[in-house]
Amino acid sequence: MKKPHSLGCLVLRFLSVICFFTLKKVCSQPSPDLSAMEKLKKSLKIPHSLDWSDPDPCQWAKVECQENRVTRIQIPSKNIGGTLPPELKNLTQLTIFEVMNNQINGPIPSLAGLIQLQEANFHNNNFSSFPSDFFTGLTSLTFIHLDNNPFEPWEIPVSLKEATSLKTFSANNANIKGKFPGFFDPETFPSLTELHLALNKLEGELPAEFSGSMIQSLWVNGQSLNGTIEVIQNMSSLTEVWLHENKFSGPLPDFSMLTQLRNLSLRDNHFTGIVPLSLVNLKSLYIVNLTNNELQGSTPQFADNVIVDMNAGSNRFCLDDPNVACDHRVNVLLSILQSVNYPHNFADEWKGNDPCDNWLGIVCAQGNIVSLLFARKGLTGTISSNFSMLTSLKTLDLSDNNLTGVIPMELASLPNLALLDVSNNRLYGKIPSFRDNVDVVTAGNHDIGKDKAPTPEARSPVGESAGISTGNGEKKSNKGTVLGSIIGVVGGLSLLGSVIC
Template identity: 50%
Template sequence: MEPVVILLAFIIAAFSIIASATQTNPDDAAAMHALARALGADGAMKWSPDTDPCSWNRVLCSDGRVTSIQMGNQSLAGSLPPELGNLTALTRLELQNNRISGQIPSLAGLSSLQFLLLHDNNFSFISSNFFVGLTSLNAVYLDNNPFEPWKIPGSLRDAGGLVNFSANSANVSGTVPDFLATAFPSLDHLALAFNLLSGHLPAAFIGSGIRSLWLNNQVGGNSLSGGISVIQNMTGLEQLWLQSNSFSGPLPDISALVGLRDLQLRDNQLTGPVPNSFTTSKSLTRITLTNNLLQGPVPEFSDSVQELDLDPKTESFCLEKPGAHCESIVDILLSIVKSFEYPVRFGENWKGNDPCGGDWLGITCDDRGNITVTNFQKMGLNGTISPDFAKLPALQKLLLSNNNLTGTIPATLTSLPYLTEVDLSDNLISGEVPNFPKTVLLKTQGNPNISINVLNPVSFRPGRNNSIPANSAPPGRNNSIHGIPESNEVPGSKGKSNSIQPGIIIGSVLAAICIISLVALLTTWHYYKKNSLNFNRVQSPNTTVIHPRHSGSGPDLVKVTVAGSSANAGSTSENYSRASSGSTDVHVVEAGNMMISIQVLRSVTNNFGEENILGRGGFGTVYKGELHDGTKIAVKRMESGVLGTKGLNEFKSEIAVLTKVRHRNLVSLLGYCLDGMERLLVYEYMPQGH
């Protein structure tokens, strides 16, 4: 009997060992029974409450600890119990493709969990501390769940070894967190498509090793925006989906992305030309670009591209034929706005191959097709001022005020031969101001970091030639109007040398002596004249006035320095006494050239605004103006419709008479302007006709 007893004892011991090996940890068993009840798994999964959980279908254990629950695609319903967080040895939780709803309970503390697959369910809420302590997470899939809007919590940083994170169509809101690019050195796949994201691509993505990035199709009125230049440094990219957002600015250079094969960029607001790196890439097999605002020529892609979605009619290409070159002026304008990062407004308005033949925003041309004005004021522009503005040889006005431009003023702008106005006010420009010609009206106020030691070259100063050069008309422009010669021609001098003859020099000296003698006689006469009347000083934009000094009954002397023209590079001065005398007192004054630039007159009359009209006559309209020192003037502007012989003679007559005559009953002529079709006379402003 003894051997039988020994054998029986051995069998009992063996069964005890087997039973102990399959017996689940009590805490794990309790959690599993709670899970079975919550999901109704006793029926669907045939999990019997009378059996050990480690023996259940789709449950794996090790040493009595539950390590894997794989219940995907089992048509399970119900919700997850909080006891799920007690399965501290769990490495894999797969519940995808079921109908589980409610809140996902906190799994904080499951430090062994590596794979979390909860996608394609009906979960409604995920707490901000859900990822706390999940230090071993490798892959997370939360796609296609109707969560309440939630932001990716910072607690996800605990999963430093994360490789795949996917939450498409999961109502993820807010911005794309920077730590998604910095906290996970092994992150390979990041998918956040069809969510509620907004903001820009994080700059932290530079240098990221992500191979697959899905951020496409943000919904609910939300979208990602800004530039996408950061991706040119994501050299590990193989698949990039950014379609159906509001990304703008230029396409990046992808020459360093040697493994990129799938690039989806359609349905955005991307601008500028398609870079050569797109067409020369040897890895690209699929690309979509339709429904953007792409400019320049239509690209021709290599044969390696098997799927191409690009409709030239939806873009702003200069031509619709692939490979056709744009006009050189189009290329120049695109190179200029490249410094502004190709703003959307230009992409929307600059269409076609002829900037002067269409309604190109901010561009004005003359009748010869030369660009004369670039007006980009108040457009919210960023970036810097392009030196390529100097490639517009006929440019007269460069207007860039009230933007956010930084950097310095390119010295190349000073070489533009016909430039008359540069308005850079109210930006963020810094550095020294280049030495522009005196004829350029330069406005730099409102730039706090610009050099304060550089004088504004437009200022009119005594003894300087401040007039516009005689050859300042754009190429091809006809400046002679009904007999008035172009400004670089002196009447009667055609075919003659422009050199100054000795006889002219001698005559000029004698004339100067006569004028000085006449002034001396007038001064002596006025010295003894009583009851002289004081006149208010008048200062035109190009005159320097010396205030009269009152010494008893002495005369009131006023010195007026008027800028000469190009034909007379010096300044012409006149000294005369303005004192009351008899009704026949007339003083003849040789004032020389009294030309005033059109830019100054436009400035002081608010561009000939309606509110400044004093009256209208048969030959033009009279405008009031106010100089910077408060002096008021009246500007008579000849109407373009009367520029015939009668109007010309009237204009010449007024100049001929009023430049030589001063009388107390005559309004003094301060100057005149001949600029293309413009003819203007500048008088003293006499309030109420006095």
């Protein structure tokens, strides 16, 4: 009867021995990340205040591990110098890496393939370059800050498309060059809310792909971006937009969909046209900067609770006093320019509240506008029907531009018109029935008299600080939990063995 009992004792004792040696092996086994962490320690200049002396990197200050794997390295603002080693990409369980506000130099190494990485903060250092494959495989990355580093000129890499979980991409003052890539669309980045790329060397237009995005904070100020900003009217999540100190032009868009917009900075650009009521009446607006543009019409009157930067004389408003109506002739002329997107050359020359005071292309007689000489002015757009409101007009010369559409029927009603010259444009459609004594010149419009728009082949164009995240880097390891479990198993087996035996 005792043999089975003795056999059971032997089995239990055997298992206890196995567990004991397993425990000993776990206790003595170094972290798989030891080599990469030793490389990091060697390449950085760690101050004495940061204790990285323990043989086990999971015991280092500001390093956190789980199951003997390094998951967090958070060493911001420690006066650390040196460089970052390429072996960082071997820390396959790394979720947070923060080295901001130090003096680290050299290239930022590629972290391609670190699928667990969620936050990477490199801002306010002396890094020299950024790898084009950095974002490859970083599908969990939500926040990255690269601001204020003296990088060699670089372009936003295509690999960024793989970081589809991004919420914040911040690289202010990071020497980025080139044009905006076309992949900042809501399908590629459905969670992107902060795009901060100010004080770089970006050029070209805002991408049409911004339309419908979830971006709330857009900073692209202080560079050479140009074109219109029409796309932002379809970015309904925007709360702040910094576009100042660029080369944007054209009219301001419709702001009626931007019901959460609080901060709008448009100063120091080349915007023209009338400030839209959709902006003036925007209830969410708190700060607006419009100084140093070429905005026209009457000076807008914002609500009393709105902080307004709009220095007197820094635009082309007809009068400096807010909400005072312009001269009727001025209003008519500006309504005419709306159909050709308020050209810069007119905004630059049309100053004050009297269009008969040496305004570009305008001839007056006794205070009445009698001639509009707009030939070869680079006009693109359509002919406004509001020309018919200038009843004293005798000559209307729109020749040698890039106008399209039809000749408005209303022009035939002008009682004093003697000459209409629309030659060498891209007009089509039937010519209105003018009085017999009106000279209508339409040569050079290949589709005039036809009911449909010209095909491309038939056209003959003529004329012309960033929000920064921080981390406390507190050390935490789950190794004790694993060891405790093994110790419990060994103890339980030994106790059971002693009872049975």
